[in-house]
Amino acid sequence: MNIEIKSENKSFDGLNRQYTHRSNTLDCDMQFGVFLPEKALQGNKLPVLFWLSGLTCTDENFMQKSGIQKIASKYNVIVVAPDTSPRGESVPDDVDKSYDFGLGAGFYINATQEPWKKNYQMYSYILEELIPLVDEHFPVDDTRFISGHSMGGHGALTIGLKNSELFKSISAFSPICNPSQVPWGIKAFSNYLGDDKNQWKKYDALELVKNNKPNLPILVDQGSDDVFYAEQLSTVSFQKQLNAYDSDQFSVRIQEGYDHSYYFIATFLEEHIKFHLKSL
Amino acid sequence: MNIEIKSENKSFDGLNRQYTHRSNTLDCDMQFGVFLPEKALQGNKLPVLFWLSGLTCTDENFMQKSGIQKIASKYNVIVVAPDTSPRGESVPDDVDKSYDFGLGAGFYINATQEPWKKNYQMYSYILEELIPLVDEHFPVDDTRFISGHSMGGHGALTIGLKNSELFKSISAFSPICNPSQVPWGIKAFSNYLGDDKNQWKKYDALELVKNNKPNLPILVDQGSDDVFYAEQLSTVSFQKQLNAYDSDQFSVRIQEGYDHSYYFIATFLEEHIKFHLKSL
Numbered sequence: 001m002n003i004e005i006k007s008e009n010k011s012f013d014g015l016n017r018q019y020t021h022r023s024n025t026l027d028c029d030m031q032f033g034v035f036l037p038e039k040a041l042q043g044n045k046l047p048v049l050f051w052l053s054g055l056t057c058t059d060e061n062f063m064q065k066s067g068i069q070k071i072a073s074k075y076n077v078i079v080v081a082p083d084t085s086p087r088g089e090s091v092p093d094d095v096d097k098s099y100d101f102g103l104g105a106g107f108y109i110n111a112t113q114e115p116w117k118k119n120y121q122m123y124s125y126i127l128e129e130l131i132p133l134v135d136e137h138f139p140v141d142d143t144r145f146i147s148g149h150s151m152g153g154h155g156a157l158t159i160g161l162k163n164s165e166l167f168k169s170i171s172a173f174s175p176i177c178n179p180s181q182v183p184w185g186i187k188a189f190s191n192y193l194g195d196d197k198n199q200w201k202k203y204d205a206l207e208l209v210k211n212n213k214p215n216l217p218i219l220v221d222q223g224s225d226d227v228f229y230a231e232q233l234s235t236v237s238f239q240k241q242l243n244a245y246d247s248d249q250f251s252v253r254i255q256e257g258y259d260h261s262y263y264f265i266a267t268f269l270e271e272h273i274k275f276h277l278k279s280l
Numbered sequence: 281m282n283i284e285i286k287s288e289n290k291s292f293d294g295l296n297r298q299y300t301h302r303s304n305t306l307d308c309d310m311q312f313g314v315f316l317p318e319k320a321l322q323g324n325k326l327p328v329l330f331w332l333s334g335l336t337c338t339d340e341n342f343m344q345k346s347g348i349q350k351i352a353s354k355y356n357v358i359v360v361a362p363d364t365s366p367r368g369e370s371v372p373d374d375v376d377k378s379y380d381f382g383l384g385a386g387f388y389i390n391a392t393q394e395p396w397k398k399n400y401q402m403y404s405y406i407l408e409e410l411i412p413l414v415d416e417h418f419p420v421d422d423t424r425f426i427s428g429h430s431m432g433g434h435g436a437l438t439i440g441l442k443n444s445e446l447f448k449s450i451s452a453f454s455p456i457c458n459p460s461q462v463p464w465g466i467k468a469f470s471n472y473l474g475d476d477k478n479q480w481k482k483y484d485a486l487e488l489v490k491n492n493k494p495n496l497p498i499l500v501d502q503g504s505d506d507v508f509y510a511e512q513l514s515t516v517s518f519q520k521q522l523n524a525y526d527s528d529q530f531s532v533r534i535q536e537g538y539d540h541s542y543y544f545i546a547t548f549l550e551e552h553i554k555f556h557l558k559s560l
Binding site: 012067069 | 289290291292293296344345347349350503505537538539541542543544546547
């Protein structure tokens with residue numbers, strides 16, 4: 001698989017890069033961000049964190065706003081941040097150009113409905129294209145962590161839970177825990193997946209943990225002042241379900257006064273990296 | 281002076297806020313960013329860093345991209361980041377809407393020429409309006425630091441050098457050290473100040489240090505791979521001039537491989553805060 005460097009910035013003795021490549025899975029050109037700590041540039045194999053961003057984001061938001069480079073340099077972790085949907089003029093978008101469906105809102109699922117199914121295959125893109133590509137091009141050991149925010153928190157939880165052999169641990173900020181039951185998820189799933197709600201459950205973190213105890217550590221942080229907390233995120237239901245397993249492997253924390261922004265993510269990101277490394 | 285909170289985000293136990301206010305000096309509405317560490321919210325008086333941003337920036341870039349909140353929380357410093365020019369429909373802009381003159385490019389000087397002089401008074405805005413406003417509304421002690429990037433590095437150096445009684449120390453990233461002699465500066469100064477180059481010298485850091493040894497500590501960081509290094513920034517001339525004073529109070533460092541971006545600023549920002557605090 002060919003990839004090309006689009007931009008490169010030295011950062012904390014490492015390199016922050018943006019790459020472009022042709023995605024066969026999504027049938028379009030894609031971009032993703034990578035941070036390589038100095039130790040990786042020196043040829044050492046390091047763990048890799050896959051970060052999935054939220055609605056409206058591209059591959060750049062996390063790399064520009066989270067402060068991850070300082071943390072990843074300190075703890076020697078490679079970071080990979082893909083885009084949030086297929087892109088380009090040939091990719092269909094919501095007729096209303098809304099922020100919560102279509103471009104910038106791929107929901108990390110494989111669409112089965114027209115006109116979406118040709119491009120909107122973000123679930124397979126992450127697993128079958130991005131991970132092999134990262135294994136091929138970067139000095140990663142076999143340690144993968146997955147994390148994300150909001151729609152990307154939903155992506156991290158569902159991809160991690162369904163593929164626990166690939167990841168050591170999952171974390172999420174403000175994830176959409178139960179998309180089948182909330183406005184954002186209902187809009188996206190009914191368009192991408194059609195009306196059969198059994199198909200929706202495959203991509204619903206709460207459904208995935210209901211009858212199956214997760215076999216990898218999970219950390220979730222949720223701000224109490226997040227405007228989407230009550231209507232879209234279902235955090236308390238998810239917390240209750242994990243608590244029912246009575247395991248110290250799972251932690252869902254409500255952070256007093258924090259909101260849905262990158263200011264919240266930046267505040268707790270170092271704790272998430274420490275959590276992932278502790279899982280080893 | 282009245283100010284209004286436009287937005288507020290909890291960050292590292294402190295609050296990141298954006299304020300709006302009417303500026304009499306600039307004859308327009310202005311915005312600025314503030315970070316208040318937890319200790320400030322508890323009523324403690326803290327030092328304050330004034331950060332001046334570069335061309336094209338608003339009051340938001342530094343607050344969103346530099347990681348300052350983590351550092352300011354750790355070291356207990358209040359941060360104030362003003363916009364880079366007057367704003368609004370009544371404010372004249374460059375006819376070509378260029379990035380390096382007019383809106384987003386106030387150069388922290390007081391314009392004397394038409395049609396700029398009515399609004400483009402950023403030098404007086406910082407000194408006579410923003411500092412008193414900060415003293416009135418926030419729990420600051422009498423310790424002020426000033427720093428900035430590129431055009432804002434020029435602003436920090438010139439405002440700090442000309443008002444050393446107001447500041448304890450100056451730092452800058454990639455500053456325009458000798459605006460009178462480089463394309464960005466020549467374009468801005470000839471428009472804002474007219475053809476009399478004696479007027480330009482008042483706002484030129486290299487000119488200001490030529491015959492007067494600065495009486496406060498100065499730290500400058502400049503990336504060696506900055507695309508503007510050779511043509512616009514005159515760093516080596518400034519470094520030579522400060523070195524001629526043979527004082528450990530002045531340091532101009534060339535950082536190998538770094539560029540002009542926020543990735544560079546984020547990397548060395550904690551060192552700048554430590555430098556400022558050491559000046560006390």
